[in-house]
Amino acid sequence: MAEKRYLVLARKWRPQSFDDVVGQDHITRTLCNAISSGRIHHAFLFIGSRGIGKTTTARILAKALNCLSSSGPTVTPCGTCDNCRSISEGTNIDVIEIDGASNNSVDDVREIRENVRMVPSSGRYKVYIIDEVHQLSIAAFNALLKTLEEPPPHAVFVLATTEAHKVPATIISRCQRYDFRRVPIASIIELLRKILEKEQVKASDEALHAIARAAEGGVRDAESILDQLISYCSGEIAFKDVFDVLGLVDWHVLHTLCDAVLNKDVAGLLLLVEDVVANGKDLSQFVQEILRYYRNLLVCKTANGTDLLHLPEEELLEVQQRAQRFTLTGLIRMVEQFAELTSGFDSQLAQRIALEALLIRISKAGVELSVDAVLEKLLLLEAGGAAGAPAPVQPRPPDPSQAGPVEAAPTAPAKPRRITLTTDTLAAHWPAIQQHAGRASLNLGVWLVKAEPAAIEGDALVLRFPSGAAQARNIVEKPENRGTLEEALAQITANVRRFRTELIPETAPAAANTPQGIPAFMTTVSQEDAREAMQDPLVAKVIDAFKGRIVDIKHPGAPAAGERSP
Numbered sequence: 096m097a098e099k100r101y102l103v104l105a106r107k108w109r110p111q112s113f114d115d116v117v118g119q120d121h122i123t124r125t126l127c128n129a130i131s132s133g134r135i136h137h138a139f140l141f142i143g144s145r146g147i148g149k150t151t152t153a154r155i156l157a158k159a160l161n162c163l164s165s166s167g168p169t170v171t172p173c174g175t176c177d178n179c180r181s182i183s184e185g186t187n188i189d190v191i192e193i194d195g196a197s198n199n200s201v202d203d204v205r206e207i208r209e210n211v212r213m214v215p216s217s218g219r220y221k222v223y224i225i226d227e228v229h230q231l232s233i234a235a236f237n238a239l240l241k242t243l244e245e246p247p248p249h250a251v252f253v254l255a256t257t258e259a260h261k262v263p264a265t266i267i268s269r270c271q272r273y274d275f276r277r278v279p280i281a282s283i284i285e286l287l288r289k290i291l292e293k294e295q296v297k298a299s300d301e302a303l304h305a306i307a308r309a310a311e312g313g314v315r316d317a318e319s320i321l322d323q324l325i326s327y328c329s330g331e332i333a334f335k336d337v338f339d340v341l342g343l344v345d346w347h348v349l350h351t352l353c354d355a356v357l358n359k360d361v362a363g364l365l366l367l368v369e370d371v372v373a374n375g376k377d378l379s380q381f382v383q384e385i386l387r388y389y390r391n392l393l394v395c396k397t398a399n400g401t402d403l404l405h406l407p408e409e410e411l412l413e414v415q416q417r418a419q420r421f422t423l424t425g426l427i428r429m430v431e432q433f434a435e436l437t438s439g440f441d442s443q444l445a446q447r448i449a450l451e452a453l454l455i456r457i458s459k460a461g462v463e464l465s466v467d468a469v470l471e472k473l474l475l476l477e478a479g480g481a482a483g484a485p486a487p488v489q490p491r492p493p494d495p496s497q498a499g500p501v502e503a504a505p506t507a508p509a510k511p512r513r514i515t516l517t518t519d520t521l522a523a524h525w526p527a528i529q530q531h532a533g534r535a536s537l538n539l540g541v542w543l544v545k546a547e548p549a550a551i552e553g554d555a556l557v558l559r560f561p562s563g564a565a566q567a568r569n570i571v572e573k574p575e576n577r578g579t580l581e582e583a584l585a586q587i588t589a590n591v592r593r594f595r596t597e598l599i600p601e602t603a604p605a606a607a608n609t610p611q612g613i614p615a616f617m618t619t620v621s622q623e624d625a626r627e628a629m630q631d632p633l634v635a636k637v638i639d640a641f642k643g644r645i646v647d648i649k650h651p652g653a654p655a656a657g658e659r660s661p
């Protein structure tokens with residue numbers, strides 16, 4: 096039904112003259128100059144995304160060439176003569192519109208070649224508008240090329256495409272090329288205002304801005320959204336209505352999400368998800384929007400990427416500004432992870448938990464990346480060699496001048512540095528195990544966030560899940576995930592080979608959630624400070640790797656903990 100109304104509105108407000116075409120002044124001006132100087136090329140190539148005026152401009156060109164109100168081609172077709180009217184209605188026999196997607200065979204093009212020889216019946220020119228021309232077969236292109244090489248003087252071809260790179264160079268070289276642009280937000284808003292005025296409907300400025308942004312520079316999309324809104328709203332169209340009708344989250348939400356990730360604002364991220372859920376948005380769609388958003392950042396980050404975005408300038412600036420704050424590797428990882436997240440959702444709850452876990456992970460991504468980089472370097476240094484074949488491992492005596500927050504003790508030259516895990520050391524090593532498993536399987540990693548490492552019993556790790564996280568537990572228990580986690584345990588620990596899970600009953604005392612204490616042999620600072628320091632995955636990993644202990648805590652730019660609190 097919406098589709099039907101949309102057609103009505105789009106047809107109703109379709110531009111009838113070059114002056115009415117929105118946001119393509121560079122094209123209409125050139126076409127007008129060509130018409131008034133009588134230098135009309137026989138083949139035009141109109142390039143640009145869908146719904147930004149290529150076919151509309153082609154029809155206006157056809158009217159300009161064939162309008163009966165003037166003795167020759169005119170830049171101001173009357174719009175009322177038989178030719179102008181039948182061209183607008185798509186019934187003029189001299190203006191032939193062909194959909195390249197469904198008429199792409201060599202026979203279709205041969206038919207054009209035969210038809211083109213005949214002189215126009217009521218106009219001066221026969222105008223062939225071939226939409227989606229890139230869909231023609233190779234044989235059809237070859238047939239078309241012959242016509243373009245020796246066109247009869249009364250023939251004008253307008254080839255329109257969204258994908259110019261799929262059009263053979265031999266065809267392109269025969270055409271005058273016109274690149275249609277995404278329409279700036281301001282121009283779309285201006286157009287919407289004109290339509291609203293004629294339709295006698297009111298809309299807030301914010302709503303118009305939102306429609307224009309959602310249309311991403313496409314006039315037809317903007318008109319279609321406005322049409323739906325006119326049906327949806329009884330009174331004035333408000334900002335919120337736009338996102339209700341589209342079922343979308345505002346771009347503003349995506350910018351906010353991105354900022355929260357950059358600022359490692361976990362609470363902000365969870366509130367944002369809460370908000371999206373509370374507003375009844377579909378989470379799979381939301382994830383896809385996030386994916387598209389980060390994909391935009393990624394494209395922006397790469398050379399010449401901005402040409403591919405087709406974003407209005409205002410939006411481009413917002414995206415560029417944020418893209419600069421991420422590393423390229425970081426963005427690639429995020430896009431990969433969100434892409435992975437879009438597959439394999441089976442319930443709204445699963446979507447939500449997985450999304451929250453991933454958001455937390457990526458907001459910590461900077462730390463995680465540097466952990467890997469630093470560890471790799473340290474291990475290499477420790478091995479006493481540069482990159483390449485591993486050098487013979489030498490035990491290194493402690494160097495007093497290197498004393499820092501973490502004191503490296505002389506360690507055994509064992510190659511895989513496996514640790515003996517006990518219930519007491521479990522909390523300290525859990526982040527490393529989680530990360531290891533998460534790197535092997537993102538899916539496992541996100542669900543493990545819900546698990547609490549409770550104890551080591553013999554060669555088994557006991558993982559507890561809160562009563563509300565039964566699903567997380569089931570997923571972790573899946574055979575493939577069980578294998579991955581057990582492999583991580585085998586690689587990191589010397590003594591733990593398997594794990595079992597427990598669901599904490601609802602009536603369980605809150606004490607079950609209390610974090611493990613950090614044993615005294617690992618630290619000479621207070622439990623509280625040590626626990627805080629161990630929450631930093633870098634610290635936890637370095638302590639793990641070098642069998643270190645925390646002797647002092649220095650915050651960047653702040654005095655040591657010992658100096659602060661005597």
Ligand SMILES: [Zn+2]
Nearest residue numbers: 162173176179
């Ligand atoms: Zn006319």
